[in-house]
Amino acid sequence: MSRGLAPARPAVAGALASAYLSLVVLLPLAAVAARATDGGVGAFWHAVTAPEGRAAIELTVALAAIVVVINALAGTLIAWVLVRDEFPGKRLVNAIIDLPFALPTIVAGLTLLALYGPKGPLGVDVAFTRVGVGLALLFVTLPFVVRSVQPVLMELDREAEEAAASLGARPLTVFRRIVLPSLRPAIASGCGLAFARALGEFGSVVLLSGNIPFRTEVASVFVFGRVESDDVHAAAAVSVVLLAVSLALLLGIGLATSWRDRRVR
């Protein structure tokens, strides 16, 4: 066995890391699951399917789905322009893509309100509407598809496209038949990440949603409201649904990626 590769004894370091992770992350999440089910499965189901909670979950999933479709199109297009096009200021545009990751979510919500809110200069007002919530979700999820498609597009072999073009394929056909199949896994994984993020997003939504039950109240806002009004059980139940969906998504992406890597090798 190789010796002395970690600075401290590896087992000690492993135990410390696990303890830290457990105290900060695992124990609290376990508490959520426990609280959600401490009245039995029936109570959990009842809380999840109560009209308001159910409406919040359905709205969240529907909005996340729409946002993901728009992201798939816009993200791929932006990645394409950033890789294949040349124009002055491209580097700056490339840097700006990460802005939603760096900008605090509450600021993101505020910026959208400033432009598209009641006192915005454009005369449109999306505050307290589903469109507004969707806009916030689009803002915070923008980088996911761009950043996962971009490197794949850079690595792509241009010769295959040139060969297809030389065989008489028109640009759109080349894109659909040659480029898109290679990008599809990256688009899918970017969409998965964006979907998971959209499901749980709170900060950017809170100012735009207005928290109108059955209209603009998304799941995270619902959970927040229940915590504030001390209905912790309902909050925990809806949280568990959110957790389960995000986890399944991230796990699926991880598995798909490792499976694909193995196949390519």
Next chain:
Amino acid sequence: MSARTSRLGLRTVALGYLAALLVAPVGMVFYRAFEHGFAAAWHAVTTPDALHAFWLTVLMVAIAVPANAVFGVGAALVIVRGRFRGRALLGALIDLPFAVSPVVVGLALILVYGRDGWLGGWLTDHGIRVIFSTPGIALATIFVSLPFVAREVVPVLREIGTDQEQAAHTLGASGWQTFWRVTLPAIRWGLAYGVILTTARALGEFGAVSVVSGKLAGQTQTLTLFVEDRFQSFDLTGAYAAAVVLAALAVAVIGVLTLLDRRRAP
């Protein structure tokens, strides 16, 4: 349609989308913040509550970043170099915070560290207040920014391999000497990148902090909570000015990341 016009068309659509979604709204916040002059904006972010919120945020960064940097480097070493069972599980669990809604993070912390939480009784008996107090905000900040350093350092550690460390051992360096003189310098750009991402997230966390803080102005209000509070109180200049402070920090973060990207490129 020629290749040139279609290229121009695609470019226009992509840049237009970015302008409408990102650039114009952010620009609008800057405009609104300084609409009534620089003095008004300055005044809004130098009130006692604003200053307190700013320093509380700085304190949170000062706690979360070192804690997660030490944890991240240690965990990365364990994941890449360790041999104990369950290191693969540790690697998978580290990403967990990314899958959790900030509001759920807050709720989860309340359920463990709150008055009626799993550890709440014991903490109360010992006079330790976590939720609705600074420790709770710190825990929430640590939770949401936990994976960044480990995620950046793991691939770098994989890439450098163990040769340099073994060479250091044969040259007489102890485990710690090897870590400080060989391993740490080798991962420094990855670590720096992770630290910047951690900082950005810690500065900007809102949802989780919002749940656990109690939002007492001048006490448990961070800068992001201050923005919301000012907005809800119809003090728009205050909200926009504080938002501009945070946005400027975000822009600085992106600038540093872009520079680091160039350093990291071989």
Next chain:
Amino acid sequence: MAIEVHGVTKRFGEFTALDEVSLAVADGSLTALLGPSGGGKSTLLRVIAGLEEPDAGEVRIAGRSMDGVPPQRRGVGLVFQHYAPFRHMTVRDNVAFGLRVRKRPRDEVRARVTELLELVHLSGLADRYPAQLSGGQRQRMALARALAVEPRVLLLDEPFGALDARVRRELRDWLRRLHDEMHVTTIFVTHDQEEAMELAEQIVVVNEGRVEQAGRPADLYERPANPFVMSFVGPVNRLGETWVRPHDVELMRDPREGSVEALVDRVVRLGFEVRVALTLADGTSLSAQVTRAEVEDLELEEGQIVHVRSHRSTVFAA
């Protein structure tokens, strides 16, 4: 003996990398571990250096058992196959590393590093980073780094493996001279028999985790212990149970005692040396190594029938 290895066994899961390996290396000698890749040579080197712990057996350096002694305290200098340069340090800092972690006085470190850089001809490149060096320069830097701490034993893992042919040859001569000057006990790993023959005073042939034979280069060549060693240290023909080196094949125009007929397939002239490919009556191929004078004497041509016999041949006990 500077290094003694007794019955060392090392397994990686199901795979046995070293199977009861024993060897002895004399003080101040230059020893080659020769064998095919994956045969266990590098693992043996790493066991001696203390980077791998053997499952059984013992390593002794200068008479002391190394059981439980970490690599830091073995007094061993190891040059890695890909040199393992510290990429974030200059050449100077790389070489100084071992002295600095020993907290030697600054002046002493500076003097010693200067001296070593001169020894390996890198004085002008002291402030460069490893990425700015050629393969050969990087190798010499790694050597200087290992020598800086005055190891009792110098271990080199495929020291010339990653270099192109010309640099290889230069470095080989240079290493030989360096060893003659410094007399530090040295073991190097190689899969190149020519390199081992030319450099080493002792060759240890390692294959499939076992020592096939150890001895002076000439002994291995003249008196190989088994067919593996015979074929690994030089080209060889196999004729049933008999093994014959190409230069021990005698070509004649007329039959003599013990000779057989052979058809000349091909004549390859490599200057002074000429290689002749032959086929015997039973269909066995045979290669012979003769001089240009002999070829001219015989008026050798492709398609011709000649008579062959061997000066000397080896038969291994089954």
